[in-house]
Amino acid sequence: MKKKYIVVGGSRGIGKATAQLLINQGQHVSIIARNMPEWEGDFDFYKCDVLKDDLPAISGGIDGLIYCPGSINLKPFKGLKEKDFQADFDINVLGAVNVLQQYTKNLQAAEQASVVLFSTVAVQTGMAFHASVAAAKGAVEGLVRSLAAEWSPQIRVNGIAPSITATDLAARLLRNEKQLEAAAARHPLARIGQISDAAQLAAFLLQSTSSWMTGQIIALDGGMSAIRKL
Numbered sequence: 001m002k003k004k005y006i007v008v009g010g011s012r013g014i015g016k017a018t019a020q021l022l023i024n025q026g027q028h029v030s031i032i033a034r035n036m037p038e039w040e041g042d043f044d045f046y047k048c049d050v051l052k053d054d055l056p057a058i059s060g061g062i063d064g065l066i067y068c069p070g071s072i073n074l075k076p077f078k079g080l081k082e083k084d085f086q087a088d089f090d091i092n093v094l095g096a097v098n099v100l101q102q103y104t105k106n107l108q109a110a111e112q113a114s115v116v117l118f119s120t121v122a123v124q125t126g127m128a129f130h131a132s133v134a135a136a137k138g139a140v141e142g143l144v145r146s147l148a149a150e151w152s153p154q155i156r157v158n159g160i161a162p163s164i165t166a167t168d169l170a171a172r173l174l175r176n177e178k179q180l181e182a183a184a185a186r187h188p189l190a191r192i193g194q195i196s197d198a199a200q201l202a203a204f205l206l207q208s209t210s211s212w213m214t215g216q217i218i219a220l221d222g223g224m225s226a227i228r229k230l
């Protein structure tokens with residue numbers, strides 16, 4: 001039987017690729033985003049800004065939910081204003097909270113459900129200019145573990161902590177060959193992340209393939225947070 005998934009932020013980037021993997025497996029996917037996806041596929045679409053609009057009511061059990069909106073707002077600490085911290089907290093944490101509160105009953109109605117949220121490598125590995133986004137994503141990691149505990153065993157909750165991945169979100173940091181090469185060289189595996197790296201991990205976490213995993217933050221960072229080349 002078809003499983004039902006909600007992909008918040010399925011119009012572009014990692015969310016789009018995750019939605020496409022699930023659709024290709026014959027699953028039912030509902031996409032929530034501000035803009036209609038510019039790709040063809042068999043999905044339901046709900047146009048919604050998770051910070052401003054009422055989230056759509058979706059009936060029945062939901063087997064998995066992934067929340068993809070996020071930010072990479074890099075500035076020296078002294079240039080960061082309160083509104084920067086608030087904006088990062090809003091989109092990374094409160095947006096996810098709104099969504100999870102809206103669909104808790106749907107997740108509880110499934111036999112076993114899975115939630116995937118996004119952190120960043122910059123939470124466990126301190127990086128200059130990341131104070132605001134790392135603070136917000138640190139809160140996401142706390143949310144993952146708290147909900148994993150509160151909702152076990154019916155609902156699993158895991159997080160992915162990527163390093164830089166080639167999406168629209170990271171485009172400002174990857175504008176030319178020099179930036180690309182420098183970014184690749186920071187990783188022991190000598191490349192930046194591709195959208196498919198994150199989508200395949202997300203699809204694994206959303207489905208029963210990972211049915212004995214909860215409360216985990218999975219590093220997806222070319223080895224950056226774990227090893228150092230001498």
Ligand SMILES: NC(=O)c1ccc[n+]([C@@H]2O[C@H](COP(=O)([O-])OP(=O)(O)OC[C@H]3O[C@@H](n4cnc5c(N)ncnc54)[C@H](OP(=O)(O)O)[C@@H]3O)[C@@H](O)[C@H]2O)c1
Binds near residue numbers: 009166169
């Ligand atoms: N890419 C990286 O280098 C990187 C590194 C570390 C962590 N991450 C994290 O990984 C996650 C996915 O990143 P990504 O690079 O795939 O992001 P992305 O390319 O910016 O895609 C974000 C998706 O979320 C939707 N979205 C954004 N704001 C929204 C809102 N207010 N309401 C509804 N939908 C909204 C966007 O669609 P619309 O514009 O149509 O709404 C889009 O589909 C994020 O949490 C990010 O922080 C990414």
